Amino acid sequence: MNTTFSIEEPIMSETVSAQARPPRPPGATAALVLNDGTVYWGRGVGATGTQVGEVCFNTSITGYQEIMTDPSYAGQIINFTFPHIGNVGANPEDTEAVTAAARGLVIRTDITDPANWRAIEGFDAWLKKYNLIGLAGIDTRALTRRIRDKGPPNGAIIHAPDGNIDIDALLAEAQAWPGLEGMDLALEVSCRQTYEWAQTRWSLGGGYGTLDAQKRHVVAVDYGAKHNILRTLAANGCRVTVVPATATAEEILRHEPDGIFLSNGPGDPAATGEYAVPVLQELLETGKPIFGICLGHQLLSLAIGGTTTKMTNGHRGANHPVKDLETGKVEITSQNHGFRVEPESLPKNAVVTHVSLFDGSNEGFRLTDKPVFSVQHHPEASPGPQDSNYLFERFVRLIDERSAEKGAK
Numbered sequence: 001m002n003t004t005f006s007i008e009e010p011i012m013s014e015t016v017s018a019q020a021r022p023p024r025p026p027g028a029t030a031a032l033v034l035n036d037g038t039v040y041w042g043r044g045v046g047a048t049g050t051q052v053g054e055v056c057f058n059t060s061i062t063g064y065q066e067i068m069t070d071p072s073y074a075g076q077i078i079n080f081t082f083p084h085i086g087n088v089g090a091n092p093e094d095t096e097a098v099t100a101a102a103r104g105l106v107i108r109t110d111i112t113d114p115a116n117w118r119a120i121e122g123f124d125a126w127l128k129k130y131n132l133i134g135l136a137g138i139d140t141r142a143l144t145r146r147i148r149d150k151g152p153p154n155g156a157i158i159h160a161p162d163g164n165i166d167i168d169a170l171l172a173e174a175q176a177w178p179g180l181e182g183m184d185l186a187l188e189v190s191c192r193q194t195y196e197w198a199q200t201r202w203s204l205g206g207g208y209g210t211l212d213a214q215k216r217h218v219v220a221v222d223y224g225a226k227h228n229i230l231r232t233l234a235a236n237g238c239r240v241t242v243v244p245a246t247a248t249a250e251e252i253l254r255h256e257p258d259g260i261f262l263s264n265g266p267g268d269p270a271a272t273g274e275y276a277v278p279v280l281q282e283l284l285e286t287g288k289p290i291f292g293i294c295l296g297h298q299l300l301s302l303a304i305g306g307t308t309t310k311m312t313n314g315h316r317g318a319n320h321p322v323k324d325l326e327t328g329k330v331e332i333t334s335q336n337h338g339f340r341v342e343p344e345s346l347p348k349n350a351v352v353t354h355v356s357l358f359d360g361s362n363e364g365f366r367l368t369d370k371p372v373f374s375v376q377h378h379p380e381a382s383p384g385p386q387d388s389n390y391l392f393e394r395f396v397r398l399i400d401e402r403s404a405e406k407g408a409k
């Protein structure tokens, strides 16, 4: 690990077009090759090998462990806009899944020795453990501007400590990769078997807790669920049964849930919708409370007849303002999505409840005739602000109201 901390850490090479490929700088052990032939040389960090995926950027300043383990990043290489990634090291608590589904990461400065009381190892060692390939010394600003102006390209990365790097082979890989549109990745990251979840949210001094009073039972459909969603459900008094993405409506209802949760997840919602939508349509018929987040929001929109499209630039960061149209309040949100719901495609019984103040795109809706709502952003944060936590309370209220109604009958 490089132990020198310096913002002046040299960038390996600037953005250069295919016509004028940059010569390999001395010491280069890694490269990123975009499908248009652009080459970025770098210094390898983390695991070795090659990977191919969509290159997107995330603007979060903290939370790199949570971002790298968010299953929604399957099929993606993350370019961090914040220059000092890795400087607080790594700990065993700040993870959102048992394994990492992201394809790799691109960072500006070399990883330094950790400076944080919670760190038990350096970020480089942690990346190796999670089999994540990284490149340091990249002009991440230039790459971000390129993604902002032209949309996220497909690219191939390599970390080869022996310097054995074949740019043409990487270019061919990047060009042959079909891209995220039309790709179902939920099956790759979903759990294989049903399991119970009881861990609650982390607290300073207390770590993660467990829940004693489990008043409500929620079945969470795992399209690639972040653990902090499950933790937040548990912290709100829910016993959570997590079922695979392929669970049928009958399998879900056999657990007799008081409410149903639809998780976040990677890939194109239209592709996942091929098997998820018929199940959701059956679940909607039951009148049970349903809450969806991100991919869950997109799948719910498809189930009621809406459409989703790929965005030119997705939303990935921890400072995105979203307006709750029903209260007029603005919440600062955590985001990670590259597809969006087209609000004009939604049926009359769907009311748009949230909108992005960055680009006006849809961030949420609710149904007027059923206890059903969903949001595009990530109210569980991790990383990010907790302004939107109230949405979990709203879900629990819907569950309690329905239970009270049933009890009164």
Ligand SMILES: NC(=O)CC[C@H](N)C(=O)O
Binding pocket: 072, 263, 264, 265, 266, 267, 268, 269, 293, 294, 295, 296, 336, 337, 338, 339, 340
């Ligand atoms: N975080 C998510 O659930 C992402 C949803 C979807 N894969 C998208 O990119 O839009």
